[in-house]
Amino acid sequence: MNTRVTDLLGIEYPIIQGGMAWVADYHLAAAVANAGGLGLIGAASAPPEVVREQIKEAKKLTDKPFGVNVMLLNPNADDVAKIVVEEGVKVVTTGAGNPGKYMAMWKEAGVKVIPVVASVALAKMMERVGADAVVAEGMESGGHIGAATTMTLVPQVVDAVEIPVIAAGGVGDGRGFAAAMMLGAEAVQMGTRFTVAKEAITHVNFKERVLKAKDIDSEITGASFGHPIRQIRNKMTREYLKMEKEGASFEELEYLTLGSLRKAVMDGDVVNGTVMAGQIAGLIKKEQTCEEMIQEIMKEAGELLHIN
Numbered sequence: 001m002n003t004r005v006t007d008l009l010g011i012e013y014p015i016i017q018g019g020m021a022w023v024a025d026y027h028l029a030a031a032v033a034n035a036g037g038l039g040l041i042g043a044a045s046a047p048p049e050v051v052r053e054q055i056k057e058a059k060k061l062t063d064k065p066f067g068v069n070v071m072l073l074n075p076n077a078d079d080v081a082k083i084v085v086e087e088g089v090k091v092v093t094t095g096a097g098n099p100g101k102y103m104a105m106w107k108e109a110g111v112k113v114i115p116v117v118a119s120v121a122l123a124k125m126m127e128r129v130g131a132d133a134v135v136a137e138g139m140e141s142g143g144h145i146g147a148a149t150t151m152t153l154v155p156q157v158v159d160a161v162e163i164p165v166i167a168a169g170g171v172g173d174g175r176g177f178a179a180a181m182m183l184g185a186e187a188v189q190m191g192t193r194f195t196v197a198k199e200a201i202t203h204v205n206f207k208e209r210v211l212k213a214k215d216i217d218s219e220i221t222g223a224s225f226g227h228p229i230r231q232i233r234n235k236m237t238r239e240y241l242k243m244e245k246e247g248a249s250f251e252e253l254e255y256l257t258l259g260s261l262r263k264a265v266m267d268g269d270v271v272n273g274t275v276m277a278g279q280i281a282g283l284i285k286k287e288q289t290c291e292e293m294i295q296e297i298m299k300e301a302g303e304l305l306h307i308n
Helices: 004-009 026-034 048-061 077-086 100-108 120-128 150-160 174-182 192-196 204-211 235-245 250-256 260-265 279-283 290-304
Strands: 015-017 039-042 066-071 091-095 112-117 134-137 165-168 187-190 218-221 229-232
Touching (some): 015 026, 015 039, 026 039, 026 066, 048 066, 112 120, 120 150, 134 150, 150 165, 150 174, 174 187, 192 204, 192 279, 192 290, 218 235, 235 250
Parallel strands (some): 039 066, 066 091, 091 112, 112 134, 134 165, 165 187
Antiparallel strands (some): 218 229
């Protein structure tokens, strides 16, 4: 299936893997790339040299295009932005800020820049500073979220900008893919489904928690501070929401969650850790390889969209 996004990125299928902190390492990025999508290494708050090493390791596993997700609020963002250029990475997605200060450097190096946006205003701003495409991410997503749903956000962003739009949030199968295309998107970004990929380094406990999730199992913490995060409910979220309701300070709640994402993803503590996953988790029932996932999604979407 060719779209402006597949042409832009040099990929076979218009499927992008989310740049999830701790989850999106070189194993997953390379597996998605080899399966025909765009794999991403999530730089998150990792030390710059760790990001460089991740890029080098991904190159050993694939000769297909892959990218790096740069969190712009990361104190190391300047260094990571340079490493992307030095290592010849050709695609960057960005979150939590404006990538404008890096645009000239990235453009000169031929890097395709795709910011993640949660509003029409931000999408238009990103187009003005030179973004090649945008990811319109609805609040159904896991992790840090905005206020609009994917169903409402995507078509409004599509109407507002000329660059291609990638839909994210609530996409987990061929039906979600087809729906995103009908809304005007030219690709989808998926995170939660890839957390249970066989190639993902996520702890077996994390994978099992996602696979066993019900439709009502996700909840949002931090909304009262303007930092809403969607995750699967557990002992930690109940304690967080109780403290938040009782008026605990942002600093107290930050301390409660310090290192909690790593605790869930790497150590398998899904009781006290942060199990970031989207509302689509209730739909995901099996662990597969990235290739199996992508082929299944494209087959189902093709049938629904009447594409041979």
